[in-house]
Amino acid sequence: MSQIALLIAVGILLASISSLAFYSDWRKKAEIDVIAMQIAKIIDAAEVKDYPGRIKYMLPDKNYDYEVFLSTDYIVVKRYDGRMNKEIVATKELHTRPWINPPMSGGKGADGIYNYFGSIYGIHHNGANPDSKLPAGVLEGEMEIMANELAKNPFKIDCEKPLYVEKIFIYVEGGNAKSLVLIYQ
Amino acid sequence: MWREEMQNRLSSFINDNKGISEEFTSLPALAVVMIGFALFFAMIAGVYYQHNERVKSLDKYEMANFILEKLTSANGLLAEKGIIVGGTIDKKKFEGVGNSQDNIEAIIEESRIVGKEFGFKLVYWEEDGVQTIEWTNIPGDVDKVAASKQVAVRLNDAEIVLGVLTIIVWGAD
Numbered sequence: 332m333s334q335i336a337l338l339i340a341v342g343i344l345l346a347s348i349s350s351l352a353f354y355s356d357w358r359k360k361a362e363i364d365v366i367a368m369q370i371a372k373i374i375d376a377a378e379v380k381d382y383p384g385r386i387k388y389m390l391p392d393k394n395y396d397y398e399v400f401l402s403t404d405y406i407v408v409k410r411y412d413g414r415m416n417k418e419i420v421a422t423k424e425l426h427t428r429p430w431i432n433p434p435m436s437g438g439k440g441a442d443g444i445y446n447y448f449g450s451i452y453g454i455h456h457n458g459a460n461p462d463s464k465l466p467a468g469v470l471e472g473e474m475e476i477m478a479n480e481l482a483k484n485p486f487k488i489d490c491e492k493p494l495y496v497e498k499i500f501i502y503v504e505g506g507n508a509k510s511l512v513l514i515y516q
Numbered sequence: 517m518w519r520e521e522m523q524n525r526l527s528s529f530i531n532d533n534k535g536i537s538e539e540f541t542s543l544p545a546l547a548v549v550m551i552g553f554a555l556f557f558a559m560i561a562g563v564y565y566q567h568n569e570r571v572k573s574l575d576k577y578e579m580a581n582f583i584l585e586k587l588t589s590a591n592g593l594l595a596e597k598g599i600i601v602g603g604t605i606d607k608k609k610f611e612g613v614g615n616s617q618d619n620i621e622a623i624i625e626e627s628r629i630v631g632k633e634f635g636f637k638l639v640y641w642e643e644d645g646v647q648t649i650e651w652t653n654i655p656g657d658v659d660k661v662a663a664s665k666q667v668a669v670r671l672n673d674a675e676i677v678l679g680v681l682t683i684i685v686w687g688a689d
Contacts, residue, residue, distance in 0.1 A: 337543060337546055337547070338546075340550075341546065341550055344550065344553070344554070345553070348553070348557050375582045378582070378586055379582065379585045379586050379589060381589050381590045381591050382591075403630075404630055404631070424630075424631070425630065426579055426582060426583065426629055426630055426631070426632065427586070427628055427629060427630060428628055428630055507596055508591075510591065
């Protein structure tokens with residue numbers, strides 16, 4: 332009887348340990364942690380640039396479906412094939428505040444932003460150079476609108492399209508050029 | 517009759533103290549194997565936990581290094597404030613800013629670093645020995661992380677010496 336009991340206990344112990352090791356979702360979470368980290372590193376790399384520049388990043392092609400969301404403070408990567416919980420989420424904190432999916436017109440990136448401001452404040456106040464500075468407070472207002480919008484609806488990245496991370500400089504009245512990192516597709 | 521006989525046989529079998537015992541049972545061996553398994557998996561869990569802690573530490577260091585690089589770049593905030601001039605750290609300006617809480621708070625706010633506060637510490641070598649200048653906002657009792665880089669320190673118009681600039685980062689309240 333004690334042998335049978337011990338065998339049953341051994342079976343239960345082995346089953347619980349193997350389910351933890353082989354069937355839990357920690358490996359799947361680690362995989363999407365890497366994706367979140369890669370995106371964060373691209374944003375950091377653009378942030379430390381001393382000059383304007385654009386980085387084009389293609390999200391990795393995986394044998395599972397995943398979604399990527401950007402909000403002002405976090406990168407969130409989700410996949411839906413977990414065993415324990417259906418949804419597996421990985422988050423990575425952003426240390427700076429990029430401008431995510433900014434309003435642009437007549438082009439993408441820096442030109443799109445300058446055209447957008449030019450269409451509102453005039454071509455001589457589009458922030459493109461020291462002679463056409465943007466009115467004070469405008470940039471902060473736009474960033475606040477973006478933050479409020481993203482808090483409600485994080486920006487969902489299309490994994491099939493490239494992601495552009497661009498460092499630009501905007502000249503603002505009353506100060507030096509402000510550097511910004513734009514993220515768009 | 518037959519029933520009585522069966523009952524007598526069963527009773528004598530159950531009450532018989534004689535018996536044959538096998539010399540080796542599998543019970544102790546199984547117990548040893550299971551203890552070995554349990555120790556092995558406890559060790560695996562410990563290694564996984566240490567790996568996770570190491571990744572977290574590395575992440576924190578990378579964050580501190582990122583903030584240091586961002587602030588000390590040629591167009592960074594320290595250059596804007598006149599603390600870094602021509603690639604060198606102006607010792608007087610650095611000391612002046614570090615002693616003023618208002619200036620420090622202004623720099624932290626203008627840096628647009630989210631969720632973190634930071635302070636700087638400059639160590640440089642003079643003829644008299646090693647000198648240290650530390651910003652006054654660095655707290656003593658919080659979890660901090662630091663990253664350093666070698667810099668040139670301008671003591672005055674005629675003297676530039678070697679130094680190490682360290683950024684110390686902690687979480688904002």
